Amino acid sequence: xxxLVFTESDEGKIKKSSLEAVSYAAExxxxxxxxxxxxxxxxxxxxxxxxGAKKVLHITDSDFEPSNIMAVSTAIAQVFEAEDIxxxxxxxxxxxxxxxxxxxxxxxxxxxxxxxxxxxxxNGFTVNRSIYTGKAFAKTKLTSDKKILTIRKNTVPIGxxxxxxxxxxxxxxSMGSDAAVKVLSQEKTSGDILLxxxxxxxxxxxxxxxxxxxxxxxxxxxxxxxxxxxxKPVSDMDWRPHHEHVGQTGIKVSPSLxxxxxxxxxxxxxxxxxxxxxxxxxxxxxxxxxFKAADYGIVGDAFEVLPQLTKAIQAAKE
Amino acid sequence: MKILVxxxxxxxxxxxISFVDQDTVFDKTGVQFIIGPYDDYALARxxxxxxxxxxxxxxxxxxxxxxEPTIRKALAIGADEAIRINAEPKDAxxxxxxxxxxxxxxxxxLILMGRESIDFNGGQVHGMVGELLGIPSVSPVxxxxxxxxxxxxxxxxxxxKELLEVALPIVAGCQEPIAEWKIPNMRGIMSxxxxxxxxxxxxxxxxxxxxxxxxxxxxxxxxxxxDADNLGELVDLxxxxxxxx
Numbered sequence: 001x002x003x004l005v006f007t008e009s010d011e012g013k014i015k016k017s018s019l020e021a022v023s024y025a026a027e028x029x030x031x032x033x034x035x036x037x038x039x040x041x042x043x044x045x046x047x048x049x050x051x052g053a054k055k056v057l058h059i060t061d062s063d064f065e066p067s068n069i070m071a072v073s074t075a076i077a078q079v080f081e082a083e084d085i086x087x088x089x090x091x092x093x094x095x096x097x098x099x100x101x102x103x104x105x106x107x108x109x110x111x112x113x114x115x116x117x118x119x120x121x122x123n124g125f126t127v128n129r130s131i132y133t134g135k136a137f138a139k140t141k142l143t144s145d146k147k148i149l150t151i152r153k154n155t156v157p158i159g160x161x162x163x164x165x166x167x168x169x170x171x172x173x174s175m176g177s178d179a180a181v182k183v184l185s186q187e188k189t190s191g192d193i194l195l196x197x198x199x200x201x202x203x204x205x206x207x208x209x210x211x212x213x214x215x216x217x218x219x220x221x222x223x224x225x226x227x228x229x230x231x232k233p234v235s236d237m238d239w240r241p242h243h244e245h246v247g248q249t250g251i252k253v254s255p256s257l258x259x260x261x262x263x264x265x266x267x268x269x270x271x272x273x274x275x276x277x278x279x280x281x282x283x284x285x286x287x288x289x290x291f292k293a294a295d296y297g298i299v300g301d302a303f304e305v306l307p308q309l310t311k312a313i314q315a316a317k318e
Numbered sequence: 319m320k321i322l323v324x325x326x327x328x329x330x331x332x333x334x335i336s337f338v339d340q341d342t343v344f345d346k347t348g349v350q351f352i353i354g355p356y357d358d359y360a361l362a363r364x365x366x367x368x369x370x371x372x373x374x375x376x377x378x379x380x381x382x383x384x385x386e387p388t389i390r391k392a393l394a395i396g397a398d399e400a401i402r403i404n405a406e407p408k409d410a411x412x413x414x415x416x417x418x419x420x421x422x423x424x425x426x427x428l429i430l431m432g433r434e435s436i437d438f439n440g441g442q443v444h445g446m447v448g449e450l451l452g453i454p455s456v457s458p459v460x461x462x463x464x465x466x467x468x469x470x471x472x473x474x475x476x477x478x479k480e481l482l483e484v485a486l487p488i489v490a491g492c493q494e495p496i497a498e499w500k501i502p503n504m505r506g507i508m509s510x511x512x513x514x515x516x517x518x519x520x521x522x523x524x525x526x527x528x529x530x531x532x533x534x535x536x537x538x539x540x541x542x543x544x545d546a547d548n549l550g551e552l553v554d555l556x557x558x559x560x561x562x563x
Contacts, residue, residue, distance in 0.1 A: 069445070069455065069456070070454060094457065094458055094473075094475065094476070095475075097440075097445065098441075098444070098457050099445070101442040101443070101448075101449065102446070102455070104411070110411075110526040110527050111526070111527070113439070113441060126530060131438050131532075132436070132439075133331075133436055135335040136335050136337070136532055136535070138532050139529065139531050139533065141527065141528045143525075143528060177452070182482065182484065183482055184480075184481040185481045186479075186480040188478030188479075196476055224563065242495065243475075243477060243479070249356065249493065249494055256562055257556065271331065277560070278559075278562070291543075293538065294538075294541050295539075295541060296541065296542050296555055298552065299543070301546075305546055309549050309552065309553075316563070
């Protein structure tokens with residue numbers, strides 16, 4: 001089986017979730033081809049090789065700007081044909097949702113999102129996917145000849161032992177309609193660890209009393225190399241931007257560690273974090289429902305616990 | 319402006335999820351069904367746009383007769399008419415195909431829906447509908463305005479957002495804060511009873527995935543409570559049990 005991996009990058013670095021997708025593909029097939037977009041150093045392309053891809057198709061034409069859903073979908077469909085691809089794997093992301101859907105129609109492919117395990121290929125092609133916002137799984141069979149999977153973070157470890165890939169510049173033919181959506185401007189924080197990419201997330205809720213107290217969350221996040229998140233009320237009150245809102249109607253995360261500070265644990269918030277491997281809850285209310293979903297709990301005042309915890313972790317890491 | 323709002327009929331976010339018949343069927347016993355929360359944002363924005371620009375709103379659902387109370391709620395919130403495709407929604411492709419057929423017969427300028435359903439969380443239908451119709455699709459949309467034949471919208475990207483402009487028609491997958499959810503008032507509820515709800519047979523029965531069975535996640539092994547004066551114990555667990563550093 002020939003497998004294609006669509007990769008995304010951020011600030012010149014291939015996303016960790018995309019490297020995971022490459023390693024997922026390499027577990028299934030001998031021959032894995034990865035697609036990358038935009039300006040990237042060869043050391044980044046070699047990371048894709050290390051993760052398991054044999055060949056990298058590099059799309060450098062600026063008409064194929066990586067956030068252009070239509071253009072990226074056009075390019076992928078052309079690679080499907082050129083490389084005779086049977087399966088495409090990509091990391092779940094807001095871009096991947098749209099792109100995978102459009103490509104599935106172009107290629108008449110079966111598409112399954114939020115895949116959490118390697119496929120079972122003993123009798124057809126079946127995967128496990130997360131549904132009901134992490135509250136259940138569905139074993140789902142893909143019945144078309146061509147197949148597309150978007151995988152959830154922390155599904156497989158990222159490989160590091162592959163060799164440098166064969167790298168080829170790929171020039172897709174653009175379609176007139178690809179330029180229909182014009183990007184007027186982009187606002188993006190730089191230098192921060194992206195929330196959906198983070199292996200550790202530190203989130204704050206109303207218990208922090210105001211945006212001026214977020215320094216404590218940021219300090220703890222910094223010693224853990226974690227991303228910062230927040231609950232819905234916090235983003236509704238504009239203490240923090242919406243792209244940090246974790247929960248049912250915000251970002252769903254599946255990190256190795258989720259630390260919730262001053263968040264009571266409404267069911268809508270839990271829906272966004274219940275796929276985390278370990279959950280720490282710090283709350284001064286011992287009755288906070290979040291404790292029922294946690295692995296480790298501390299009943300205490302965030303204003304006292306957080307600075308001490310930050311210091312203790314820093315000391316342990318030294 | 320002719321707006322089509324596609325709504326899902328999904329279990330309330332607080333519902334207990336369980337399955338019957340050897341884990342092949344979702345257990346609806348005692349479950350309260352609602353308009354998908356993301357679809358509810360799309361509908362609320364459609365109502366605001368109609369107030370501003372005039373036109374009409376059609377609510378569309380792919381589902382069996384059991385979804386009609388949910389569709390009536392959409393009519394009470396402000397849709398003018400509704401269409402129900404009388405079929406079990408088998409997968410995202412099946413639903414997208416039904417929606418695209420309705421759009422082809424209806425000359426809609428704007429097709430709105432949630433960024434994803436909260437039952438299967440696929441996030442696929444808006445992109446599929448766009449591709450089936452050969453028109454742009456944008457998701458997740460946090461802001462949407464219409465000026466003449468052009469939509470101005472912002473899409474959430476990881477770590478921020480981008481401002482976009484695109485000529486209609488388009489498909490948009492919506493999320494907060496595009497609009498505030500609207501609660502139907504008494505007048506809306508009364509008028510919803512007499513608004514037209516058309517039931518159509520499904521167009522074709524094509525789907526590309528099959529759910530074999532459902533599974534529940536492994537239960538958490540129970541919480542370890544740590545004294546706030548003994549944070550060293552937590553650091554130790556994070557290091558040696560969770561192995562995060």
